[in-house]
Amino acid sequence: MFVPDPGAARRIKLAQKIKLSTIADALGVSTATVSLALRDSPLVAGSTRERIKEHARAIGYIYNRRAASLRTSRSGIVGVVVHDIMNPFFAEILRSIETELDRSRQTFILSNHYDQLEKQRTFMDTLLQLGADGVIMSPAIGTPAADIGMAEDNGLPVVLIARDVVGAEVPVFRGNDAFGVGLATDHLISLGHRRIAMVGGTDQTSTGRDRYQGYVAAMERAGIAVDPGWRVAGPRTKLAGFEAAPRFLDIADKPTAAVCWNDLVAIGLMNGLARAGLVPGVDVSVTGYDDLEEASIATPALTTVWNGQREVGRRAARALLDRLNGATVHLPQDLITPELHVRQSTGQAIERN
Amino acid sequence: MFVPDPGAARRIKLAQKIKLSTIADALGVSTATVSLALRDSPLVAGSTRERIKEHARAIGYIYNRRAASLRTSRSGIVGVVVHDIMNPFFAEILRSIETELDRSRQTFILSNHYDQLEKQRTFMDTLLQLGADGVIMSPAIGTPAADIGMAEDNGLPVVLIARDVVGAEVPVFRGNDAFGVGLATDHLISLGHRRIAMVGGTDQTSTGRDRYQGYVAAMERAGIAVDPGWRVAGPRTKLAGFEAAPRFLDIADKPTAAVCWNDLVAIGLMNGLARAGLVPGVDVSVTGYDDLEEASIATPALTTVWNGQREVGRRAARALLDRLNGATVHLPQDLITPELHVRQSTGQAIERN
DNA sequence: CTGAAAGCGCTTACAG
DNA sequence: CTGAAAGCGCTTACAG
Incomplete structure (x- = not known):
């Protein structure tokens, strides 16, 4: 029985693959x-060049980067590894990295x-195997x-971005977290709040430690003793904030x-409070951190701290590209300075029953 | 003046790069x-193998995938291109693709x-140059x-995932959009709504056309003439929904x-309605589409249509892997069947003044 | 301005 | 079970 083979034409094309020598011969x-x-x-010569480029285009030549890279040991690949690319916080950083x-x-x-350290190691290994030119990373815990x-x-x-690694002698780009949380805490204190909880985050990252410490420092500056019971550690996502x-x-x-x-976490928490019959911004004041696009359209609009994500991504990408081009990159320790954006989720302190 | 060179040790290491022959010689x-x-x-032989693997580990050998791939013409790379990876809809698909x-x-x-067609083409070109083994894509408009x-x-x-391309003879995995929107529309009609708007989406994609048509068909089945003025075309993001x-x-x-x-769009719209003093789910009923994690914690919890994202990603990855392994993949036309998830954002029709 | 030749680091018939 | 040799498709000194 004759079975027509629709893949034949394709396979023939693959067999006579077009390469540099195909063009050279022609x-x-x-x-x-x-x-x-x-x-x-x-x-x-200009004329030779045009003739070659035109012919290459005409016959559909595809440059083989593996071969070139094997020869030059430059791959044109940069790795980016973060906790979760789907997290909107990283999303904004990634967009500016992408642009650069x-x-x-x-x-x-x-x-x-x-x-997960193992996932991170597997990825770094892949980058090494592919001969990647560099990597921008927000290091995994530990x-x-x-x-x-x-x-x-x-x-x-x-x-590095967002998080530091003690002892690593590489550039780090991130915001001044302690200062930023201090801004939010000061703002609440100025509205008459004294019993202020800190919801979310973990001590396992430099960021987590910095933010908690920024909150504690602000409270102490105002002469308020921090009750450890005010800390609801853990949540870092909307769902976890809701459940908290x-x-x-x-x-x-x-x-x-x-x-x-x-x-x-703030938006999740506000939704959780609303579900419990409370009005966020009135019954309970809530501050966020990052100033995501979403913060301004939340109900109520979220008072939060702008964290310079775009800037983090831009500077990190620039620094890496500079290194690839042989420039000496000095370790920056100029943290990006956050700014408080006051909206409707914070108001005068009100006692609940 | 003597200037110490911290990069020297590193450069020496690079110079005597470890390769297969290093191990072989040793x-x-x-x-x-x-x-x-x-x-x-x-x-x-087992013993030889162990001796080699142990030595490779000990001296920190790094496998050069470019070289291997040049020889075998298999790269171990799969491309994934979508409209926007930061969109939570794609995020869920990507997670299941990642798992597979x-x-x-x-x-x-x-x-x-x-x-942007140009961005898509550049990426496809990069994949070809890298010798990628395959690509999973939600094709750009046009x-x-x-x-x-x-x-x-x-x-x-x-x-392909999520969107179809007319005339492309490749597998497509997506949900039955017309049916799904029909479920949402039927649900609203059953609650007494007659004047139902459709907010968001575009006719430029197969998905957009399918969803609008599903809405029109459901209305007609109920004997309701659709007013073109009820369509607010365009929005596809939370911010756009808010502004709509x-x-x-x-x-x-x-x-x-x-x-x-x-x-x-639904969550953005609900936030916008709340900002205007209306209570979504009471004054205006709202349905979403996709059933993102976020839908159930929104205020009010969103009535929406589950779209089988996980399943789309899983099936698409499997189909591609099957093709890579030489299996014949028949074009599937079994769309994934969506399900209505009723929550608090929909209620009896109420006339506004 | 152009060409001949070596080599990047693997894998794969082939021979033993 | 193991080795010698060719070749994947480029780029880069080097020579002319």
């Missing part, structure tokens, strides 16, 4: 000339580590400085306000 | 044996095309079937309900 020049012409080298890298025609490979040193030693430059509402409401001396870990 | 075997041993080939691909140790490269055929002809298998609230409220005959393009 035009009676060497592959060296073709290679140089396609990359716009001034070493090739696109401009330099670097391909970027994204990955989530979900704070990342040892040695992991970063190992990447650097194998020719993979690292730039009962825990917040169960705190014995009923705090009148909550400084939240980030906007997601 | 152990007195051939590179062929090392290559086979590292990939657990049964052709190599991780299992097969494929690296995936993500990219947004933001519905993608011609020829673009997909070109990729396929160059050995890059394509699987005034347009919705300005519709002359004051619809009592809104079928929204997706959950983001």
Whole structure:
């Protein structure tokens, strides 16, 4: 029985794959000339160059980056690894990284580590195997400085964002978290709040420690003793913030306000409070952190701290590109200075029954 | 003046890069044996294999995938391109794709095309240059079937998700949108609504056309003539939904309900309605589409249509992996059947003044 | 301005 | 079970 094979034409095409030498043969020049012409080298005569480029286009030549990269040991690939790319906080950082890298025609490979060290290591390994030119990372909880040193030693430059790693001698770009949370806390205190809870976050990251400490410092500056019971540790997502509402409401001396870990937790918490019959911004004041696009359209509009995400992404990408181009990058320690954006989710302190 | 050079040690390491032959020389075997041993080939004696693997680990050998891929023409890379990876709708699909691909140790490269054909083409080109094994894509608006055929002809298998491309003979995985919107519309009609608006979406995508048509068909089945003025076309994000609230409220005959393009638009619209002093779910009924995690914690909890995102991602990844493994994949036309999830954002029709 | 040749680091027939 | 050798498709000194 005759079975027609629809893949035959395709396979034939694959068999006679077009490469540099195909063009060279057709035009009676060497592959060296073709290679140089396609990359716009001034070493090739203008007319030759145009003839080659035109022919390459006509026959549908596809540049083989693996081969080139094997030869040059430059891959044009940059890795980006964060806790969760779907988190809107990282989303804004990623967008600005994307903008910068696109401009330099670097391909970027994204990955989530979900704070699992093993996932992060697998990804770093993949980058090394692919010969990536560099990596921008928000390190997973527990990342040892040695992991970063190992990447650097194998020719993979690292730039950190959002979180620091003690002992790693690479650039870090992030906001001044302690200062930022201080702004939110000061604001609540100025509205008459004294019993202020801190909802969300963990001590396992530099960011988590900085933010909690910023809250404690602000309270102490105002002469308020912080009750450890006011801390609802853990939540970092909208859902977790929502589910934390009962825990917040169960705190014995009923705090009148909550400084939240980030906007997601704040919005989740506000939804949880609303579900419990309270009016956020009136019965309980709530602050967020990050100033996501969503913060201004939440109900009520969220008072929050702008965290300079765009700036973090932009500076990190620039620093990496500078390193790739051989520039000396000095370790920056100028944290980005956050700003308080006051909206409707905070108001005068009101006692609940 | 003596200037210490901290990069020297690093550069030396790079210079004496470890490769297969380094191991072969050290152990007195051939590179062929090392290559086979590292990939657990049964052709190599167990003891030899262990000795080689142990040594490779000890000296920190890094497998060069570019070299291997150049030889085998298999890269272990799969591309994924969608409108916007930061959109929670795609986020859920991506997570299930990630799970499937991780299992097969494929690296995936993500990219947004933001519905710009040029961005999509650049990315497809990059995939071809990197020798990617395949691509999963939600095609940008206006993608011609020829673009997909070109990729396929160059050995890059394509699987589509969420949107169809007329004339492209590749597998497509998506939900039954017309049916799903019908469920939401029927539900509103059963609550006594007659003037129902459709907020968001565009006719430029197959999804957009299907959803609008599903709404029209449901209305007609109930004997309701659809007023073109009830359509607020365009919005697809939370912010756009929020900003569409005034347009919705300005519709002359004051619809009592809104079928929204997706959950983001619905949540944004509800926030906008609340800002205007209305209570969503009471004054105006609102339905979403997708059933994002967020839908159930919105205020009020959103009545929406579950769209099988996980399933879309899982099936698409499986189909691509099957193709890579040489299996014949028949074009599926079994759309995923959506389900209505009723919550608090819909209620009996109430006339507004 | 152009060409011949070596080499990047693997894998795969092939031979033994 | 193991080795010698060719080749994947580029780029880069080097020579002319």
